Amino acid sequence: SQQGEEDPQALSIQEGENATMNCSYKTSINNLQWYRQNSGRGLVHLILIRSNEREKHSGRLRVTLDTSKKSSSLLITASRAADTASYFCATDASGNAGNMLTFGGGTRLMVKP
Amino acid sequence: KAGVTQTPRYLIKTRGQQVTLSCSPISGHRSVSWYQQTPGQGLQFLFEYFSETQRNKGNFPGRFSGRQFSNSRSEMNVSTLELGDSALYLCASQTSPVLETQYFGPGTRLLVL
Numbered sequence: 164s165q166q167g168e169e170d171p172q173a174l175s176i177q178e179g180e181n182a183t184m185n186c187s188y189k190t191s192i193n194n195l196q197w198y199r200q201n202s203g204r205g206l207v208h209l210i211l212i213r214s215n216e217r218e219k220h221s222g223r224l225r226v227t228l229d230t231s232k233k234s235s236s237l238l239i240t241a242s243r244a245a246d247t248a249s250y251f252c253a254t255d256a257s258g259n260a261g262n263m264l265t266f267g268g269g270t271r272l273m274v275k276p
Numbered sequence: 277k278a279g280v281t282q283t284p285r286y287l288i289k290t291r292g293q294q295v296t297l298s299c300s301p302i303s304g305h306r307s308v309s310w311y312q313q314t315p316g317q318g319l320q321f322l323f324e325y326f327s328e329t330q331r332n333k334g335n336f337p338g339r340f341s342g343r344q345f346s347n348s349r350s351e352m353n354v355s356t357l358e359l360g361d362s363a364l365y366l367c368a369s370q371t372s373p374v375l376e377t378q379y380f381g382p383g384t385r386l387l388v389l
Binding site: 196198203204205206207208211251253262263264265266267268269 | 280307309311313318319320321324326331332334364366368370372374376377378379380381382383385
């Protein structure tokens with residue numbers, strides 16, 4: 164079963180605009196990660212934020228985490244056509260033995276040139 | 277360093293057959309996780325191996341099994357294939373026994389007819 168739900172399920176924007184995707188999860192976590200997937204290929208890791216962090220930046224990416232609301236957001240600034248992909252949040256539930264990620268349903272982002 | 281490799285990349289089988297998929301992790305990575313991705317269920321955790329030991333198993337029937345070898349390469353096997361086993365099977369590796377960034381391979385796309 165999926166731990167997280169992502170919102171929106173699909174997003175279409177123009178190049179240069181910002182894209183915001185949200186993720187909600189159900190249980191306490193150790194960390195939350197965001198991944199990108201192009202057209203049913205492998206997942207590419209974007210950013211990891213730990214449960215004691217509130218915000219993290221990496222290039223044009225900004226991730227926030229609100230553990231009280233069990234939610235996270237991914238902001239992509241100044242989007243490019245190459246950002247067109249599906250974006251997934253994934254959580255590592257606290258108390259898990261071993262390495263096990265639980266993924267959200269994903270947001271399909273289309274950036275129009 | 278070479279990335280995670282998965283073989284074969286594409287596979288077509290018929291119901292009732294069995295299949296073995298292979299994953300070679302990044303050199304030095306001792307943890308290998310397997311995920312199944314389908315349009316209906318999304319990304320779901322199958323199992324994780326660390327130093328040849330299965331530490332976690334997802335909610336899949338016993339037809340799904342795996343193993344890890346002393347060189348950290350991993351295989352997963354699905355017996356008595358069903359149509360619903362058609363999916364993209366993703367393998368991910370990492371160095372640490374504690375969950376950090378997972379590096380994904382390109383996946384094996386299995387079609388069951």
